[in-house]
Amino acid sequence: MSVVEEHHLFEPMIVAFCCNWCSYAGADLAGTGRMSYPANVRIVRVPCSSRVSPNFILRAFQRGADAVVVAGCHPGDCHYVSGNYHARRRFSALRRFLEFVGIETERFEIHWISASEGNKFAAIMKDVTDKIRVLGPNRKLRDVR
Amino acid sequence: MKAMLQKIRKEAASVLASGEADLVLGWGKGPLWWQSYPAFIEEEKETGSLTWDPFCVPNLSKYLLEELWVKQKVALFLKGCDALGFNQLLQDKRVDREKVLIFGIPCSGLIDPQKVERAGLHQGLHSVEHQGGELVFSYKDDQKKEDPSSFYYDKCLTCRHPNPVVFDMMLGDAVAVNPQERFAAVGELEKQDVSERYRYWERQFSRCIRCFACRNVCPACSCRECIFDLTDPRWLGKANVLSENQFYHITRAFHMAGRCVDCGECARVCPVDIPLTSLNRKLIKDLNELYGEYDAGVEPEKEPPLITFNPGDPAAFLES
Numbered sequence: 454m455s456v457v458e459e460h461h462l463f464e465p466m467i468v469a470f471c472c473n474w475c476s477y478a479g480a481d482l483a484g485t486g487r488m489s490y491p492a493n494v495r496i497v498r499v500p501c502s503s504r505v506s507p508n509f510i511l512r513a514f515q516r517g518a519d520a521v522v523v524a525g526c527h528p529g530d531c532h533y534v535s536g537n538y539h540a541r542r543r544f545s546a547l548r549r550f551l552e553f554v555g556i557e558t559e560r561f562e563i564h565w566i567s568a569s570e571g572n573k574f575a576a577i578m579k580d581v582t583d584k585i586r587v588l589g590p591n592r593k594l595r596d597v598r
Numbered sequence: 599m600k601a602m603l604q605k606i607r608k609e610a611a612s613v614l615a616s617g618e619a620d621l622v623l624g625w626g627k628g629p630l631w632w633q634s635y636p637a638f639i640e641e642e643k644e645t646g647s648l649t650w651d652p653f654c655v656p657n658l659s660k661y662l663l664e665e666l667w668v669k670q671k672v673a674l675f676l677k678g679c680d681a682l683g684f685n686q687l688l689q690d691k692r693v694d695r696e697k698v699l700i701f702g703i704p705c706s707g708l709i710d711p712q713k714v715e716r717a718g719l720h721q722g723l724h725s726v727e728h729q730g731g732e733l734v735f736s737y738k739d740d741q742k743k744e745d746p747s748s749f750y751y752d753k754c755l756t757c758r759h760p761n762p763v764v765f766d767m768m769l770g771d772a773v774a775v776n777p778q779e780r781f782a783a784v785g786e787l788e789k790q791d792v793s794e795r796y797r798y799w800e801r802q803f804s805r806c807i808r809c810f811a812c813r814n815v816c817p818a819c820s821c822r823e824c825i826f827d828l829t830d831p832r833w834l835g836k837a838n839v840l841s842e843n844q845f846y847h848i849t850r851a852f853h854m855a856g857r858c859v860d861c862g863e864c865a866r867v868c869p870v871d872i873p874l875t876s877l878n879r880k881l882i883k884d885l886n887e888l889y890g891e892y893d894a895g896v897e898p899e900k901e902p903p904l905i906t907f908n909p910g911d912p913a914a915f916l917e918s
């Protein structure tokens with residue numbers, strides 16, 4: 454049995470924090486354009502990628518996320534000018550730090566997706582979901598109470 | 599040691615007598631050999647109770663947060679690592695430099711009571727003193743002399759700034775700076791694979807009793823309203839579960855990212871010996887690698903790496 458088949462019954466839960474001005478609109482475009490992307494993705498709309506606090510990401514893992522994605526405007530395009538530049542530094546450090554305490558980098562991704570990139574949004578979400586299907590469910594950081 | 603103690607008492611007495619300061623923060627001796635505690639001195643006649651010995655490790659600068667509410671001017675003594683912490687409070691705009699008078703103490707390392715105990719030297723011990731290059735252990739009727747190097751606090755072995763970087767008056771000559779490589783433990787952990795590392799930290803974090811000593815002692819950790827105390831939203835619960843401990847540790851370390859002065863106080867005060875230094879240093883190392891060298895606490899005017907950016911910054915993820 455292949456790894457993919459083994460995880461057949463496992464449906465990953467992906468939490469995606471999407472910037473209102475770009476990636477959320479990108480998700481919208483994917484929807485209106487009838488591009489399909491996995492139903493595993495739960496979108497949380499945020500005003501800017503820099504609005505995402507590391508706590509949000511930890512909380513998502515505590516409450517059952519198998520992977521977390523932060524999606525924001527392309528560098529240079531942030532609605533608030535510099536939010537995503539700050540986010541880039543913050544989440545670069547956080548991603549390495551999470552890996553240091555034992556969380557696989559596949560489980561925390563950062564992407565720049567514009568409002569016109571509905572297809573990119575769909576492709577990324579499919580890619581993340583596929584990777585997590587192979588990696589398996591996340592138990593780390595999970596609050597099992 | 600004796601000469602430094604005399605200077606400490608003399609300066610304390612003089613600033614209180616002249617009214618230059620209305621409070622002096624120093625160290626006083628507790629009943630046991632290893633107890634050198636923060637002392638709050640307001641009267642000239644009390645300055646004789648001030649002490650300086652190899653156990654004066656608490657950083658006095660965080661007490662300024664409370665004392666400066668009620669005092670006009672506070673004089674305090676800072677060792678090298680303490681001065682870095684003071685600068686962080688300054689950068690965070692938590693203290694007013696004008697209201698503080700700093701006596702700098704060049705520091706050649708302090709002694710870890712646990713190491714004394716492990717070496718079996720603690721029974722009947724009265725006091726420990728640096729004399730020349732030796733550490734003198736005094737008992738009721740005899741003395742033992744030892745090489746101090748095996749008794750220093752771990753944090754002193756990697757100390758990069760034993761000479762205070764901020765002061766109004768320096769109380770001694772600069773000491774030699776000779777730190778061991780500080781990222782060695784981080785490098786070892788990085789070599790492990792990710793699940794091994796998870797288990798390693800799981801073992802560490804599961805011991806945490808969430809006493810918050812590491813937070814309370816930290817000079818970079820001075821928010822009036824701390825996320826760990828909030829009840830609405832309640833980010834951190836009270837239950838003793840691993841997940842909450844992990845949340846606490848990842849958040850605590852990350853809140854210090856780019857601001858931790860690597861004074862080692864958090865790891866020193868931890869009652870269950872969690873290697874917090876490795877968490878802090880991982881962040882320091884990565885931020886240095888990604889966004890350029892930055893030494894928190896050394897130049898408080900310089901912006902810490904996570905509150906600034908360059909449009910051409912590299913990322914630790916694939917940008918597309």
Ligand code: SF4
Nearest residue numbers: 678679705707754757
């Ligand atoms: S860390 Fe440095 S300045 Fe601080 S007590 Fe140790 S040797 Fe002294």
Ligand code: SF4
Nearest residue numbers: 816858859861862864
């Ligand atoms: S995190 Fe620890 S080492 Fe860093 S500044 Fe705070 S107490 Fe010092």
Ligand code: SF4
Nearest residue numbers: 806807809810812868
């Ligand atoms: S000092 Fe140690 S036991 Fe206390 S909260 Fe910090 S890590 Fe946990």
Ligand code: FES
Nearest residue numbers: 472501525532536
């Ligand atoms: S507004 Fe989209 S990342 Fe800042």
